Amino acid sequence: MDKWHMSRMLRDMLRARAFEEATAQGYAQGKIAGFLHLYPGEEAVAVGVLHAAEPGDYVVSTYREHVHALVRGIPAQEIMAELHGKKTGISKGMGGSMHLFDASRRFLGGYAIVGETYPIALGAAYAVAYRRLPEAVICFFGDGAVNQGTFHESLNMAALWKLPILFVCENNHYQIGTEIHRHSAITEVYKRACGYGIPAEKVDGMDVLSVHAAAQKALERVRSGDGPQFLELDAYRANDPIAAAIHEAESGYPNPAAMAAAGPDCISLFSAHCCREKHLDETDIERMRQEVQTEIDAAVRFAEESAEPDMETAWSILHANRRYETLMESPE
Amino acid sequence: MSEEIYYWQALNRAMDTEMAADDSIITLGEDVGLYGGTYRVTEGLMAKYGEWRVRDTPISENSFTGLGVGAAMLGLRPVVEIMTINFALFAIDAIINMAAKIPFMSGGQFPMPLTIRMPGGVARQLGAQHSQRLEHTLMNVPGLRMVVPATPQDAYGQLRQAIHSDDPIIFLEHELLYFSKGVVDETAVAPPIHQAMLRRTGRDMTCIAYSQMVLLALEAAEQLASEGIEMTVIDLRSLSPIDWETCVQSVQQTHHCLIVEEDCRFAGAGAELAATLQERCFYFLDKPIQRVAGLDIPTPFNGKLEAASIPRTKDIIEAARRLVSSAGVQS
Numbered sequence: 088m089d090k091w092h093m094s095r096m097l098r099d100m101l102r103a104r105a106f107e108e109a110t111a112q113g114y115a116q117g118k119i120a121g122f123l124h125l126y127p128g129e130e131a132v133a134v135g136v137l138h139a140a141e142p143g144d145y146v147v148s149t150y151r152e153h154v155h156a157l158v159r160g161i162p163a164q165e166i167m168a169e170l171h172g173k174k175t176g177i178s179k180g181m182g183g184s185m186h187l188f189d190a191s192r193r194f195l196g197g198y199a200i201v202g203e204t205y206p207i208a209l210g211a212a213y214a215v216a217y218r219r220l221p222e223a224v225i226c227f228f229g230d231g232a233v234n235q236g237t238f239h240e241s242l243n244m245a246a247l248w249k250l251p252i253l254f255v256c257e258n259n260h261y262q263i264g265t266e267i268h269r270h271s272a273i274t275e276v277y278k279r280a281c282g283y284g285i286p287a288e289k290v291d292g293m294d295v296l297s298v299h300a301a302a303q304k305a306l307e308r309v310r311s312g313d314g315p316q317f318l319e320l321d322a323y324r325a326n327d328p329i330a331a332a333i334h335e336a337e338s339g340y341p342n343p344a345a346m347a348a349a350g351p352d353c354i355s356l357f358s359a360h361c362c363r364e365k366h367l368d369e370t371d372i373e374r375m376r377q378e379v380q381t382e383i384d385a386a387v388r389f390a391e392e393s394a395e396p397d398m399e400t401a402w403s404i405l406h407a408n409r410r411y412e413t414l415m416e417s418p419e
Numbered sequence: 420m421s422e423e424i425y426y427w428q429a430l431n432r433a434m435d436t437e438m439a440a441d442d443s444i445i446t447l448g449e450d451v452g453l454y455g456g457t458y459r460v461t462e463g464l465m466a467k468y469g470e471w472r473v474r475d476t477p478i479s480e481n482s483f484t485g486l487g488v489g490a491a492m493l494g495l496r497p498v499v500e501i502m503t504i505n506f507a508l509f510a511i512d513a514i515i516n517m518a519a520k521i522p523f524m525s526g527g528q529f530p531m532p533l534t535i536r537m538p539g540g541v542a543r544q545l546g547a548q549h550s551q552r553l554e555h556t557l558m559n560v561p562g563l564r565m566v567v568p569a570t571p572q573d574a575y576g577q578l579r580q581a582i583h584s585d586d587p588i589i590f591l592e593h594e595l596l597y598f599s600k601g602v603v604d605e606t607a608v609a610p611p612i613h614q615a616m617l618r619r620t621g622r623d624m625t626c627i628a629y630s631q632m633v634l635l636a637l638e639a640a641e642q643l644a645s646e647g648i649e650m651t652v653i654d655l656r657s658l659s660p661i662d663w664e665t666c667v668q669s670v671q672q673t674h675h676c677l678i679v680e681e682d683c684r685f686a687g688a689g690a691e692l693a694a695t696l697q698e699r700c701f702y703f704l705d706k707p708i709q710r711v712a713g714l715d716i717p718t719p720f721n722g723k724l725e726a727a728s729i730p731r732t733k734d735i736i737e738a739a740r741r742l743v744s745s746a747g748v749q750s
Binding site for chain 2: 179196203216241405
């Protein structure tokens, strides 16, 4: 991988971290309401996988999807405005943190009901396969989502019809507050895919280069008609003090400090790697940090200054598709 | 082009006509392909259009209905067949949380040209798990639409319209209607998909019904006419949205309203109809709006008890007589 690609990946990891830090702050200040699921610590997963994707590919995500959306290319300000419930948000303020959608970037949404991403990916991949298109569908989910019935139903159908799906399990070892050995009989998630004859691999999700290489290889197989592929990416959420404060405030959620990995942070790891290999130096990285911070600060200002949507907008969206109300005037 | 055919044949022709015209239409479900569909609705389609367009699925209602949602997001126009409404309970998440919400939650970015066909209703001694009418559960969901064709002509026209629609539509059939016959004119101009129709007009009272119950209401109207009671019969055709104008106009003329539904009485479609019509027609009504509905009981297996648990023609006749006969209420 060349210097340019390395620095693009590192920049996206830094953007993602800065975005989520700003989000946590907005939440703590009461400017962002609702449920908030933060990504710090897992940046290597989103960045590694999505940098291996083509613009024509489709992405289906979960409720922890701000960073998937950001790395996919949705402008930070449109995501931030959506988190603030504003009219200028990517979903016009009708979706919120857990429901970011972008048709133009083939981002098929964030889903807040655990286990919904599989059937959506299944349908998208079915359409792609039926049309014999070269695209792939990337389906994200967490380790807590593999005990839903849709996991097994959808993996079965995906394998049965050889659909072009890359299943990506972000294994952060916790289903809300329940650790994996307490919610799954088989804690190595990739082994479950083998039950459906889907090639599966477990990769260190804290190492962005390994993630990227594995995703690239798997996507090549998906595109060459080998059917669905499965990656389990072992990752940990960061011990972020602001996130900890938010979670403590929500009863029933354990403090992420207790859930965080003892190991080093994925951004520190990759920064060190880039410096060691002389792709970048500390000055480059510091400049990058400042640039992304400027971008995120502007996104926050944009979100805060944007107008709220009105009820009329809500109704017009609900009825937007009713233009065929009096269709079929003269059937042949 | 008029021809007398079965309800299932009318659905089959609508599918065939639409699939021939537009290759973005696919259909999927249990046994829809090789077997031709439990009620023959997809008969012959797999041979004609191939297995990518007519897909036999595993028994996985939640995921194959969700597959329809995902495919619709990419611009296909899937027609998902769920073998009976009872099995749709496994697909409630795909229907309510996905199909009905995505167009809205995405700020209108993703239309949902998805039709979900399924039969409901009490057939003949299939037991409590196979004799449900769950329209009340689905008509209450914003973002979903539901049509309930009672005749082969409507089965044909409304299915074609549903397939053309960019909204997710629950296409609710009835197990007893598949082998009912009626004249279908394939060239007829179909009324708007949600419009209610007057199946019979009479000055004394208005009876509002849908699906299989329309046939019973018409039978009752025949008998009542011989007794001198002239009953208007409105076939709703759509439970979401409901064509209030047609109902209000008729009730304002007849001053008496009887609602007939096969679904359980409590919190059902009839309750919604009665509540809204009294809000809109209160000063036109001579008597309180009445309902004939299914009993609030899981359907008993025993044939006699089963029959007594849902409206029969005689129940409609008796309710109609009571509604119009009391002294001092007729104008």
